[in-house]
Amino acid sequence: MFGGEIYETIVWLISGGLLISGSIFAIIGGIGICRLPEFFSRMHGAGLTDTMGAGLILAGLMVQAGLSLVTFKLVIILFFVLVTSPSSCHALARSAIAHGLKPQLDVPNSDNQNSNQTSGGE
């Protein structure tokens, strides 16, 4: 009886911690998507919420659900979100580039330099 209560408290605390940290990461990603200066930087903010926010919140729910069908469903949802989010992000970036949107860079001309370096290194 007493051990069961301790176990439940531990599960409650762990899942609560995961949920809260996931929420913090999600809000930071939301702030990032508003605060970062241009489109290609904002994609990183969206990636923040999609990976860590979703992952930690769903992990917290998994801890709460225990070992059951619900956990399996949560795992599948997490897997699907993690597989589709980079795909749509990449499609977004590619179509933005193809549409003529140029990313603002802080490090000048780094693309050409780096391609020269890599081709020289081979």
Added chain:
Amino acid sequence: MVFLFTACVAILVTMSFALVRAMLGPTVFDRVLSLNMFGTKTVLLICVVSFLQGRTDFLDLALLYSLMNFIGVVALLRFTTQGEFGGQNPNVDTPFGDKSIGNTALKSGGD
């Protein structure tokens, strides 16, 4: 229960940030990006609400919603870039004439 409620509120705050960006966004891609993020947060919100109410049937809806969100975003991107949904004219000479978006989507969905 408290933690679930907090997570719920945090997800709603994040969704409103995404909406702010969708309103402000100078380009259409900013809007699509925040739309995508809004969809992902909706999936999370459905999961959390299903635990909050103790009705785990909602999880099926969450998976369905994430599927629809992904397909919708990819279709919207094809539409904004090509002006059509593809398939009508396979020899069209655009950056995506090789159906690259569709293929990437299918393949990464399968692995």
Added chain:
Amino acid sequence: MQSRTLILKYVVTLGLLLLANWLLWSGHFESPFLIGLGVLSCLGCLFLGVRMQIIDEEGAPAQLGIRPFTHYAPWLIKEIAVSNWEVAKIVMSPRMPLKRNLILVNAKQQTPLGRVIYANSITLTPGTVSVEMLGDKVRVHALSLKEAADEMSSDMSDRVCRLEGSRPSSDESRKDV
């Protein structure tokens, strides 16, 4: 004949996967009628997939087995957590120290599937987004810290190579970093 048996392998794997997925999502284990309907819908999906010719080593990557989940995913999760922390620090700092740049990294993978996994992993770690694929190179938009991104993506590339089974020798992979 060779390709026929190969396709059969992928079809069988995908069919079993679909069936297990149907059973676990529906939660119906008792009624033979409902299970029969599930089997029918799985067979219908398989038929459509075979007709669309999308069931091959890319559509149903049975050759990878469970190695992506046992060998690759834990490392990737660790990388995601680390770079998440970095990006969160950048976003929350008062004057965001951005060093946005575009870099080209080599994708040494031999199969398109390996390259897709590699580019998706790059995009999945926050701070780096793969923008374009140019043959065997990937153009990456990085938020900051070019050296760290370079180092991470070369390590990741080696791991994806090992995952797809092409096994680059360590000398070769070090040389073009």
